Amino acid sequence: MTRAYPADPHSFARPNEVVVRHVGLDLDVDFDAFRISGTATFDLERRTPDATQLVLDTWQLDVRAVTTAEGEALDFEVGEEDPVLGRPLTITLGAGDRVVVTYATSPEAKALQWLEPEQTASGKPFLFTQGQPILTRTWMPCQDSPAVRATYDATIRVPADLMAVMSAENPTERSVDGEYRFTMPQPVPAYLIALAVGDLEFREVGARSGVYAEPSVVEGAAWEFADTEKMIEAAERLYGPYRWGRYDMLVLPPSFPYGGMENPRLTFVTPTILAGDRSLVTLIAHELAHSWSGNLVTNATWNDIWLNEGFTTYFEVRIDEELYGAAYAAMLLRLGRQELARGVEQEQPRDTWLELDLVGRDPDEGPSKIPYEKGSLFLRLIESAVGRERWDAFLRSYFDRFAFESMDTPTFLSLLKSELLDPAGVSAEDLQLEAWVHGPGVPDNEPLTESDAFDKVDAEVARLLAGTASADLDTDGWVSHQWVHFVRALPLDLGVDRMAEVDAAFGFTASGNIEVATAWLELAVESGFAFETPAVDQALAEFLVRHGRALYVSKVYRKLAATDRGLARAREIYVTARPTYHPVTQAGIDRLLA
Template sequence: MPRSFAADPHSYARPNEVVTTHLALDLTVDFEAKRLSGQATFDLDHRSPEATELVLDTWRLDVTSVTSADGTDLPHQLGEHDPILGQSLTITVGDADRVVVHYSTTGDARALQWLDPEQTASGKQFLFTQNQPILGRTWIPCQDSPGIRASYEAVVRVPSDLLAVMSATNPTERTDDGVYRFAMEIPVPAYLVALAVGDLEFRSLGERAGVYAEPSVVDRAAWEFADTEKMIEAAERLYGPYRWGRYDLLVLPPSFPYGGMENPLLTFATPTLLAGDRSLVTVVAHELAHSWSGNLVTNSTWNDIWLNEGFTVYFETRIDEELYGADYAAMLLILGRQELDHWLTIEKPRDTWLVLDLEDPDEGPSKIPYEKGSLFLRTIEAAVGREKFDVFLREYFDRFAFESMDTPTFLAYLRSELLEPAGLTDEDLQIDSWVYAPGVPSNEPHFASDAFDRVDAQVAAFLGGRTVAELDTDGWVSQQVWHFVRALPDSLPFERFDEVDAAFGLSQSGNIEIATAWLEKVIDAGYVFERSQVDQAMADFLTRHGRALYIRKVYMKLAATPQGIERAREIYAIARPGYHPVAQAQIDKILNPS
């Protein structure tokens, strides 16, 4: 008997009764109407012999009819619309093993970003989807829970001058008729179904890797991501074979709300990674790591997202250490620990547990499950030793490949396979305090970095009266500049902020991590309100970028004071139309909490 599906508070689906096992999409992309229309055909598995209803998740879809495979109309009903979950679509299927839903999207399809020509680098229309966590239901009727997996295929019709790609087998050149066919033979959750349509070109990065982007961007992207094949090899050395065939990337326009989205076979990536010095490619390592932690072994519900993201941050830094050395990884670990402190100070105590209690997953989690989850795994590693922990993780990915995972099941596996053989108890590792309590327990590991020690010495010299020109900054990498900015006191005289900005070019930095740290600093210090050029750089940053985590940080800082929130609202009125609905929803709540 197959394992039961976990109850998911964020889905109407009843997969323990009838579950979808395969999806066949047939869609037409209409840029003029900003609509997808067609049909979704589902293969069904009746897990309960008595069950006669299939329940799908939807969000304001225009469902025109539901039929059996032979075209017979099937009774169906849309439930009341819930502002978080959308609507249930309940279909009386009897004992049928296939059902067809004929539908189109509406203007409220929040997974879809339709970009006008002036919003793209190529001057042509662009469409991309962002399903995670529960937005798949806004463009596909589906069982929208991460614990439910189905293979899929698709026929997608687009304008003939554009290329369509999906999280599936992909073309590298346009067809003459604008019709594209896709197949994803490995069952995946609905949040990993992805589509993009635009003026795209492809560049190979190696035997298994490549990058898609708009023509004016693609060569820069290929240079920036040149180490991708090496990352795949490093990941395989750590935790076993890459099981998805290819690993390609798609660089999206700036409104993409995340650093990356780990869609299998085709990671979606933000153009903010194109810093020109390969300083932000650790995001590629992160999305690649999701091919094991997340895509291979998936959190059962979004309350267990640390099982995806905490594991992935841990794995990401291990890949970075393999490729770039221990001191490089140490810098990332220290910066991550600083990031965790930031979120611990602003989140409610209950929201700093590893196991969350999310009301609306689409509000976006903080960095808590990412950084606290990774720190918990580092704590386990320190207790048992890296060699044993690596063996455990590799066996974990093998044992639960293409399955879902919840926290109690993981902890039981951890105890039986690693802790008990090592003679360790829950109390030894303070497991309850890590998983089911706020903050960070006392047994956390601490990280040291010679590179950051050198930065700290120069910070002390600067605060002691030396000019930036007198500091020893030769050979600093971007992480060291980032650390320097974070270490500056808010009380620094504005003339000294002038000096730092002029020396490092912080207000104009192309590195989003450095630029965000600088803006947070100068907002807290009040400096941004006294220097019109810095204020303009902030407005340009918030208008140019749509990456939700980073613009959210800046807006939160601005919203903390009456002067700041007034300025934030002025900028947001201009910037908001260019943001993805995911980012819009987050910033709306910051600036207009009522």
């Protein structure tokens, strides 16, 4: 029996009646009007034989016509607007199973960021989409639920001096006339249909991997991502074959709101990971891991996002352990645990469950790090309970069995109990499974991680606090993870003079590593050092204007917003910074500074 699609609180679509199996896009990209326009052709399957309506998700789309493949007009209705979900597009079907929608986007489409030439490294305009979680409906009509998968092809026309790429089979050279054709033969959810247009060049970094970026960035990016092929091979050794053909990356301008977006075949990444020393490329391991957890087996609804992100965070560390060793992985686990502690402190208790309840809410407003770090920690607990060999066999089988399908929390838990825990003689009570999945915070049976590298950092922090000068600390050979831990371990009452001494010795204010810089600026704000030191205040403002990566700028804004003085300064900086941010980042900071 064909599996039923789950009820999705964030989609109007009714895929159990009529589901989209293939999408054909034929679109023009207009940088002058900030608009995409053209047609979307949908090949349908009637899962209910007598179904007469196709329902698609839209948000401020100008739907101009709906026809059959032969051009016969079909009746359609655009429904009432929901502030989160947009509007349903309900189409009355004829006898055929192909529908063509002619439409145009709004200049305010939340998935689209149109960058002016002065916002890019090349001095040419740039466009990129960001569809997760429910924003694809703002640039194309679709059944915008992660449980609904379709193949797609596209013809995209752009200015002749720019290049278009998609989460599909991509060109490596520019076309002469600005027309590009794409095919994605594997079925994907709508949120993974992605497009970018800009002054791009391509460099190969491995047999099946490469990088696209603006000309002044592409060589440095190719050097930074040199280990990509090794990461793919390590991931395959762990959990089976990579099933998407190529794994390429696109380095976006600084306003990209995320560290990375795991669009199949073409991961979108932030330029903030181009640290010049390959110290931040674990993010690539994370996005690559999504090729199994997320893209291959996808959360059924956004309430189940831990099945994407928790699994991927766990898998990311396993890839890093394969390549760089257990000591390196231990540092990542410890930093992740620090992030989880912060998340538990900041979120409402219900939002610290693994299975979320986002009904009536924009899923973009859900908890940031809980699904990632608590999910990963829970999987490590399972590994420790049943043994790594048994756990790895289960996980590989899981990816094989449910490839190109969706998964919800109850189904996964039932599978976990019957096919792993019971045969291993481990009970749900032994794991405190219910407390992990349907309870707040972190249960008391979490697995702990020791890190000799962090113990060395703690020893040097103790020496600093005992009076040793910063310049006399033993920091030779430290990697960026140790520096982040060092900064986080400094007390708020260190004092302006000692903060200045530490900064002079280690150059934190001027750090080009976004993780180190963020940790330092958070400390500088919370301790008051930023307000007492004009150079730090200036660097703070420049940081918030230069970067658009939501996770990191929101951390600094959150610290600023904690006091009246800081809130006033944050609002002052935000006047300049906000126009450079993606709508996703804008929405989050708007809420923080309201």
